[in-house]
Amino acid sequence: MKIRLFAVCAxxxxxxxxxxAFAKTTQETxxxxxxxxxxxxxxxxxxxxxxxxxxxxxxSQHQLAMMYANGEGKKTDLNEAYAWSVLAAEGAEEKWQxxxxxxxxxxxxxxxxxxxxxxxxRNYGELALEEKQRKAEKRxxxxxxxxxxGSRIACKRR
Numbered sequence: 001m002k003i004r005l006f007a008v009c010a011x012x013x014x015x016x017x018x019x020x021a022f023a024k025t026t027q028e029t030x031x032x033x034x035x036x037x038x039x040x041x042x043x044x045x046x047x048x049x050x051x052x053x054x055x056x057x058x059x060s061q062h063q064l065a066m067m068y069a070n071g072e073g074k075k076t077d078l079n080e081a082y083a084w085s086v087l088a089a090e091g092a093e094e095k096w097q098x099x100x101x102x103x104x105x106x107x108x109x110x111x112x113x114x115x116x117x118x119x120x121x122r123n124y125g126e127l128a129l130e131e132k133q134r135k136a137e138k139r140x141x142x143x144x145x146x147x148x149x150g151s152r153i154a155c156k157r158r
Contacts, residue, residue: 026052026055026057029048029051029052030048030052030057030059030060032048033045033048033049033052033060033063036048037049037063037072042067042072042073042074043073045063045067045072045073046064046067046072046073046074048060049061049063049064049067050064053084053087053124054123054124055124055129056124056126056129058087058088058090058091058093058096059088059091061084061085061087061088061091061124062084062085062088062091062093062096062099064081064084065081065082065083065084065085065088065099065100065103066081066099067081068080068081068084069081069103069106078103078106078107078108078113079107079109079112079113079116080116081103082100082103082104082107082113082114082116082117083113083116083117083119083120084120085099085100085103086100086117086120086121087117087120087121087124087125088100090125090126
């Protein structure tokens with residue numbers, strides 16, 4: 001009986017804290033992605049780079065751009081390559097800016113490539129990520145305030 005209770009408690013704790021226990025730092029995840037890339041395991045490398053790129057990691061954004069440009073792990077897509085390279089260039093690395101310019105010259109439709117870049121920038125650009133961070137902090141600082149109308153079913157969280 002004690003073992004069963006312990007096992008249930010352990011499962012509950014793992015379910016609540018599992019992500020924290022196994023969370024990797026950005027640097028650790030990037031190192032894993034770089035290792036997968038060097039081993040030519042492009043699918044796994046892409047997965048890790050994509051996760052980091054969405055969080056604003058410029059190195060990972062650059063790697064995604066190169067993977068799309070070279071058809072590594074994904075079908076060659078110069079528009080997508082250019083779009084990720086624009087985000088990487090926000091990192092102020094001169095070589096990444098030059099890469100972005102070079103990719104723009106290779107695309108067949110500059111307007112389509114720039115539309116794709118604008119779309120990614122709205123979601124994952126530095127300004128977009130800063131805004132998301134501000135909103136998250138604002139929500140945290142307000143706390144969780146409930147507005148109920150007599151029935152628990154009608155409670156609204158703000």
